[in-house]
Amino acid sequence: MNQNNSRRESSTSSGATARNPAAITSGRRRASMFDPIDPTELQKTLYQKLNQEQNSNEREEQVVDSIGSFEFGIQYMSDSQKLTVNLLRIFDLQFKETSPNSDLYCRCTLMPDKSTFQTKLVKRNSNPVFEEQFEFDCLDLSKLESRYIEISVYEVDKVTREDCLGMFGHKLNYQNIENKKIFLKEIKPFVRLSEENYIGDLMFSLAYLPAAERLTIVVIKARNLQGLGPDKKLLPDPFVKVCILSKDGKKLKKKKTSSQKGTMCPVYNEEIVFTNLKKDQLNDIIIQFLIYHDSLTNRELLGSFSISSSSRGNEYAQWKDMLESKKSIAWWHSLTALNSNVDSDHNLNQNFSINNRKNSKSINLFSFKPKPISISYKQAQALGEHP
Numbered sequence: 001m002n003q004n005n006s007r008r009e010s011s012t013s014s015g016a017t018a019r020n021p022a023a024i025t026s027g028r029r030r031a032s033m034f035d036p037i038d039p040t041e042l043q044k045t046l047y048q049k050l051n052q053e054q055n056s057n058e059r060e061e062q063v064v065d066s067i068g069s070f071e072f073g074i075q076y077m078s079d080s081q082k083l084t085v086n087l088l089r090i091f092d093l094q095f096k097e098t099s100p101n102s103d104l105y106c107r108c109t110l111m112p113d114k115s116t117f118q119t120k121l122v123k124r125n126s127n128p129v130f131e132e133q134f135e136f137d138c139l140d141l142s143k144l145e146s147r148y149i150e151i152s153v154y155e156v157d158k159v160t161r162e163d164c165l166g167m168f169g170h171k172l173n174y175q176n177i178e179n180k181k182i183f184l185k186e187i188k189p190f191v192r193l194s195e196e197n198y199i200g201d202l203m204f205s206l207a208y209l210p211a212a213e214r215l216t217i218v219v220i221k222a223r224n225l226q227g228l229g230p231d232k233k234l235l236p237d238p239f240v241k242v243c244i245l246s247k248d249g250k251k252l253k254k255k256k257t258s259s260q261k262g263t264m265c266p267v268y269n270e271e272i273v274f275t276n277l278k279k280d281q282l283n284d285i286i287i288q289f290l291i292y293h294d295s296l297t298n299r300e301l302l303g304s305f306s307i308s309s310s311s312r313g314n315e316y317a318q319w320k321d322m323l324e325s326k327k328s329i330a331w332w333h334s335l336t337a338l339n340s341n342v343d344s345d346h347n348l349n350q351n352f353s354i355n356n357r358k359n360s361k362s363i364n365l366f367s368f369k370p371k372p373i374s375i376s377y378k379q380a381q382a383l384g385e386h387p
Contacts, residue, residue, distance in 0.1 A: 066186040067166045068093035068126075070151060074170070075180035076144065083110070083136040083172075084180075085149060087119055089129045090187070095155065096163060102155045104128050107317070109150045110136050111169070114316060121156060147172050153187060163332065164190040164314065199303045200225040200264075200335045202240070202289055206307075206318060207328035208282065215274045217242055217287070219257050220330050221267040225302050228293060235262040236293040238302055242272050245286040245306075252285070259294035282323070283309045291335065303335030 073086035087106050103121040110116075117134035139147070152167035166187040203220040219240045228234035239259035244252045253274055260266035277285070286308040293300045307315045318331045 065188060067189045068153075068187045069184055070153075070168065070187050071182065071184050072151065072170075073180055073182045074149070074172070074177045076139075076141075076172070076174060076177045078141055078174075078178075081137070081139050081141070083139050083144075083177075084133060085117075085136070086133045087130045087151065088182075089127065089131070090153065091127055093126050093128065093153070093165070093187070095124065095126075096165065105154055105156060106130060107152045107154065108134055109152075110139075111148050111150050113147065114312070116317060116320065124155075141174060144172050144174055152190075166190050197337075198224075198334065199337055200291075201332045202291065202303070202305055202335055203330050203332050204289065205328040205330040206287075206322040208277075208279070208322050210279050213275065213277050213279075215244075215277050215282075216328065217272045217274070218328065218330070219268045219270050219272065219289075221265070221269070222291060222303075222335075223265045225264040225266070225291065225335075227264060228300065235264060236300075236302060237261050237295070238263070238266050238291050239294050240268065241290040241292060243288040243290065244274055244277075245288055247284055247286065279323075290338075301338055304338050305333050305335055307333075 069091040071088040071091070073084075073088065075084045076082070077084070085108050087108060093104075102124055104124055105121050106119045108117045108119075113136075115136055119130045119132045122128045122130060149170045149172065150167060151170070153165045155163050155165050166189045168185050168188050170183065170185065200222055201224060202222045205218045205220065207216040207218075208214070209216070219242070222238065222240070225236060225238060226232050228236050237259045239257050241254060241256040243254045246252060255272045255274070257268045257270045257272070260268070286306050289305045291302040291304070293302060307319060309319055311319055314331060315333065318329075321329060
């Protein structure tokens with residue numbers, strides 16, 4: 001009996017200590033999960049670390065859209081109506097892993113005028129320094145606020161200008177650039193067409209010789225073309241058809257490359273030459289590239305691309321290089337899909353035959369009777385109809 005009473009007393013005493021936080025902290029027994037929490041005994045350092053980790057994660061999520069910071073200066077001189085842009089340096093530039101031996105250059109464009117300047121090549125590094133100055137002339141103050149500067153960063157290898165790493169825009173405001181001012185802006189990564197619309201790229205170069213009135217197009221290669229069939233896994237036999245079109249879509253000239261068997265990344269390195277093209281005519285033509293699967297039964301269109309004097313972005317830059325530069329430099333361009341899966345010549349012939357059927361009269365061969373022809377006796381003897 002005494003032992004039972006002592007056990008009850010001990011249990012009641014333990015229950016009292018469970019209800020009393022002071023008894024818990026006195027070190028009489030080990031705290032239970034059912035005991036109330038004493039805020040004074042919380043380790044605040046653990047929660048500080050969690051908060052720091054959450055803040056760092058939020059900062060990383062915010063910086064995902066940036067591949068570096070670009071430092072540049074702008075000044076507008078109202079007396080001479082000149083806009084001066086200084087491209088200084090880039091901080092913490094992120095690269096693509098495809099071209100480890102490439103170089104860098106920047107392009108500064110006044111939009112929407114499309115006046116463009118380009119820096120010199122700089123060796124690939126995370127903090128490239130350019131320190132180049134460009135001037136845009138004849139820029140009226142009244143038109144200043146409707147303009148903006150577009151600065152883009154490109155990655156270059158020894159042969160081709162492959163990819164645009166990123167770009168950003170800066171709106172012009174006279175109050176901010178009356179005196180020379182230095183800006184620091186984040187470089188947004190270059191985003192091409194969405195993966196749903198992406199069907200491959202085509203690399204080619206353009207060169208024009210005014211004295212000979214000759215346009216030379218070198219079709220170099222394509223990459224990441226779509227396959228054939230419903231699952232897009234069958235390898236195509238692609239070839240490239242190059243067409244010279246007028247602004248209204250009329251086909252003036254056309255030529256094509258050889259076909260490459262069973263590949264989604266064909267290499268051509270073929271030169272296509274169009275002659276008798278005056279320099280004034282270049283503003284009125286469109287160069288169209290069509291990539292087809294070479295087949296007698298089903299000539300499926302794998303992708304297309306068009307470039308002209310009214311193009312924008314990289315297309316306009318390559319067109320301008322064709323007119324001004326003596327060297328032909330190759331560029332990558334993303335392909336787009338057309339609504340038709342057959343050749344435009346085939347479409348024209350098909351439409352022509354349909355129109356002919358509409359304009360022609362239907363003839364029943366079973367009820368058709370030819371008209372009798374009257375001939376003389378001598379003519380019949382010559383034909384062997386009479387002895």
